[in-house]
Amino acid sequence: MPFNYKILKTSTFRLAAIYLAVFAFSVGAILAYVFWNTAGLLERQTDATIRAEIQALADQYRLRGLPGIVETIQRRSGERGGGIYLLANAAGRRVAGNLEAVPPEAIDEAGWIDFPLDIKVGNEKQRRSARAFHADLAGEYELVVGRDVQELRQFRDIIARTLYWALGFAVVLGLGGGWLTSRNFLRRVDAITDASRKIMGGNLASRMPVSGTSDEMDKLARSLNEMLDQIERLMTGMKEVSSNVAHDLKTPLTRLRARVESALRSDDKEEFRAALDKTIEESDRLLQTFNALLSIARAEAGQSRDTMQAIDAHDIVEDVAELYAPIAEEAGGTLTVTAATDLNVLADRQLLSQALSNLVDNALKYGVTAQQPAPRIAIEGRREGPSVVIMVSDQGLGIASEDRTRVVNRFVRLDESRSKEGNGLGLSLVAGVMKLHGGALILEDNAPGLRAKLVLPLHTV
Ligand SMILES: Nc1ncnc2c1ncn2[C@@H]1O[C@H](COP(=O)(O)OP(=O)(O)OP(=O)(O)O)[C@@H](O)[C@H]1O
Numbered sequence: 081m082p083f084n085y086k087i088l089k090t091s092t093f094r095l096a097a098i099y100l101a102v103f104a105f106s107v108g109a110i111l112a113y114v115f116w117n118t119a120g121l122l123e124r125q126t127d128a129t130i131r132a133e134i135q136a137l138a139d140q141y142r143l144r145g146l147p148g149i150v151e152t153i154q155r156r157s158g159e160r161g162g163g164i165y166l167l168a169n170a171a172g173r174r175v176a177g178n179l180e181a182v183p184p185e186a187i188d189e190a191g192w193i194d195f196p197l198d199i200k201v202g203n204e205k206q207r208r209s210a211r212a213f214h215a216d217l218a219g220e221y222e223l224v225v226g227r228d229v230q231e232l233r234q235f236r237d238i239i240a241r242t243l244y245w246a247l248g249f250a251v252v253l254g255l256g257g258g259w260l261t262s263r264n265f266l267r268r269v270d271a272i273t274d275a276s277r278k279i280m281g282g283n284l285a286s287r288m289p290v291s292g293t294s295d296e297m298d299k300l301a302r303s304l305n306e307m308l309d310q311i312e313r314l315m316t317g318m319k320e321v322s323s324n325v326a327h328d329l330k331t332p333l334t335r336l337r338a339r340v341e342s343a344l345r346s347d348d349k350e351e352f353r354a355a356l357d358k359t360i361e362e363s364d365r366l367l368q369t370f371n372a373l374l375s376i377a378r379a380e381a382g383q384s385r386d387t388m389q390a391i392d393a394h395d396i397v398e399d400v401a402e403l404y405a406p407i408a409e410e411a412g413g414t415l416t417v418t419a420a421t422d423l424n425v426l427a428d429r430q431l432l433s434q435a436l437s438n439l440v441d442n443a444l445k446y447g448v449t450a451q452q453p454a455p456r457i458a459i460e461g462r463r464e465g466p467s468v469v470i471m472v473s474d475q476g477l478g479i480a481s482e483d484r485t486r487v488v489n490r491f492v493r494l495d496e497s498r499s500k501e502g503n504g505l506g507l508s509l510v511a512g513v514m515k516l517h518g519g520a521l522i523l524e525d526n527a528p529g530l531r532a533k534l535v536l537p538l539h540t541v
């Protein structure tokens with residue numbers, strides 16, 4: 081696998097490197113402490129013993145003179161496994177002790193000498209490490225007291241080597257771990273980048289890869305996918321709407337054009353006038369359609385959210401009923417209202433009135449049948465748990481259950497209603513307004529007829 085330098089730049093790797101530094105530092109500190117307390121401790125103890133012995137011998141020289149110290153040194157030199165001793169005169173000649181001469185190795189400032197010591201084991205000579213302290217006895221004699229520290233040095237080396245290995249392992253493992261996690265992270269980022277490139281390249285149906293581990297990357301990929309779903313839905317909706325708009329506005333515009341054209345060809349003033357009147361009428365209808373489309377777009381985009389206020393839907397029900405009651409009566413029908421008070425909702429007054437009006441308008445238009453040409457409309461407003469429900473019921477043909485979802489889309493009109501005027505935008509606006517208010521439009525069977533329900537969240541203060 082080629083070395084991937086990109087990994088060094090990932091934030092995961094950087095984080096891993098920082099952790100590694102801190103980790104290595106603490107491991108190093110712990111190991112140093114361990115060393116200090118094992119090998120270091122033994123060496124310090126040996127040094128202390130040597131110093132104590134030097135002190136004792138110096139005292140002896142002071143108290144008992146040369147014979148005293150010589151006697152002690154000779155005795156101690158003979159002991160097995162004992163120390164290294166040398167008492168030499170000013171000329172450097174041995175007076176007592178088991179060491180030939182003062183070792184030629186450099187004596188450090190404090191007086192310590194580290195030197196190799198050859199000893200006999202059976203017939204063999206062995207070279208071992210020794211450490212001794214060198215002292216001056218009143219300028220007349222030199223005193224050297226030391227120990228064989230071969231084992232101690234070996235022990236120290238073993239401990240030091242172990243500690244270096246441990247530190248090395250920690251660093252290698254840390255680096256490896258950082259490397260692996262970063263590589264994994266980078267791979268997934270690359271996968272997401274690739275997917276987004278593909279999507280930008282026009283493949284809108286493509287989605288971010290989800291590994292199924294539900295970690296942060298998966299969460300990110302999922303929300304990106306949700307966003308893409310939403311965008312795709314909106315784009316499809318847009319396409320549909322624009323083709324619908326184009327299609328549905330073409331007919332009235334063609335009609336308008338034909339009428340004007342034929343009027344132009346005639347010389348009759350009356351016909352001229354009638355054609356112009358019709359043209360105005362038709363333009364008004366077109367304008368109305370545009371306005372309705374704009375209102376739906378605005379409601380769906382949630383633009384009017386800041387015009388929301390706490391209102392009692394009871395008032396809106398009353399207002400709309402008052403407006404439509406005369407129309408219903410004129411058609412020989414009835415419009416009854418039962419609305420509870422305190423139907424508190426957070427709403428845009430104008431949009432909510434418009435939505436309710438659209439429903440009543442539909443009930444007036446479609447709430448009639450051949451057998452029953454007079455519309456019987458009932459508006460009801462009540463609370464249902466955490467919701468406010470406003471219902472408009474009629475006794476017309478109703479909407480078949482399979483059409484109830486589709487009828488809410490823009491420009492959808494059922495075949496039975498072709499004889500009535502309309503654009504098929506009324507229910508779209510109602511649905512848009514409900515969406516804006518966090519509510520829903522529900523169409524139900526009133527047996528006979530349709531029951532359209534506006535369900536809004538109850539507003540509590
Ligand atoms: N109360 C109802 N009874 C039976 N069918 C209905 C009723 N309300 C709506 N519909 C059907 O749903 C279709 C869509 O209604 P919508 O209100 O969206 O459009 P429209 O009334 O045809 O036109 P617009 O409301 O834009 O003037 C209607 O054409 C009709 O077929």
Ligand SMILES: [Mg+2]
Pocket residue numbers: 438441442502505506507
């Ligand atoms: Mg309508």
